[in-house]
Amino acid sequence: SQKIEQNSEALNIQEGKTATLTCNYTNYSPAYLQWYRQDPGRGPVFLLLIRENEKEKRKERLKVTFDTTLKQSLFHITASQPADSATYLCALETAGGTSYGKLTFGQGTILTVHP
Amino acid sequence: NAGVMQNPRHLVRRRGQEARLRCSPMKGHSHVYWYRQLPEEGLKFMVYLQKENIIDESGMPKERFSAEFPKEGPSILRIQQVVRGDSAAYFCASSPADGDTDKATQYFGPGTRLLVL
Numbered sequence: 001s002q003k004i005e006q007n008s009e010a011l012n013i014q015e016g017k018t019a020t021l022t023c024n025y026t027n028y029s030p031a032y033l034q035w036y037r038q039d040p041g042r043g044p045v046f047l048l049l050i051r052e053n054e055k056e057k058r059k060e061r062l063k064v065t066f067d068t069t070l071k072q073s074l075f076h077i078t079a080s081q082p083a084d085s086a087t088y089l090c091a092l093e094t095a096g097g098t099s100y101g102k103l104t105f106g107q108g109t110i111l112t113v114h115p
Numbered sequence: 116n117a118g119v120m121q122n123p124r125h126l127v128r129r130r131g132q133e134a135r136l137r138c139s140p141m142k143g144h145s146h147v148y149w150y151r152q153l154p155e156e157g158l159k160f161m162v163y164l165q166k167e168n169i170i171d172e173s174g175m176p177k178e179r180f181s182a183e184f185p186k187e188g189p190s191i192l193r194i195q196q197v198v199r200g201d202s203a204a205y206f207c208a209s210s211p212a213d214g215d216t217d218k219a220t221q222y223f224g225p226g227t228r229l230l231v232l
Binding site: 032034036039042043044045046049089090093102103104105106107108 | 120148150156157158159160163171204208219220221222223224225226
């Protein structure tokens with residue numbers, strides 16, 4: 001069966017450290033994978049997109065890797081700050097390569113950065 | 116440029132009533148997606164629409180749920196004869212029509228929280 005799993009429900013780290021979140025999937029062949037941030041009571045906010053032929057993408061303190069052999073993506077936040085505390089969602093394109101972005105989301109990881 | 120707008124933000128209905136959720140996509144966006152987030156669960160795709168067309172409704176329950184995106188006006192998600200299990204947050208997202216990467220990025224609204232009593 002198809003599954004998307006994010007490594008842990010909750011992750012607690014100290015300010016200044018690097019947070020690493022994991023997204024594993026089975027029985028999907030996504031053309032791309034995305035990461036979103038969601039704060040309580042709000043809609044998800046797009047962070048990064050990485051395509052199947054890309055190994056790594058960066059944006060400021062964020063870095064995403066994508067290993068289609070392992071079927072895994074890692075999401076890193078370097079020099080983490082308390083303001084980074086939120087739920088982070090991994091999302092796979094699951095429209096079978098058609099021209100629109102049907103997304104299937106993981107359960108999310110709640111990140112808490114302690115001062 | 117205003118973001119994706121949803122209203123109402125909170126909606127309370129009694130069992131058997133109808134719920135209408137509205138979504139105005141970002142200016143210039145012609146693709147609309149609806150997702151549902153149940154308590155303690157992840158976001159689940161429901162339906163994808165373009166103006167006047169339903170493209171993919173594979174995530175919609177077979178009964179009581181319908182969606183439209185008319186030529187003029189917002190997209191509407193309609194739930195008839197609501198039941199307690201329909202209580203959830205419903206999110207709308209939009210994306211532009213042009214460009215492969217642009218189509219892939221979805222901009223979410225703040226959601227409508229439906230509570231069925």
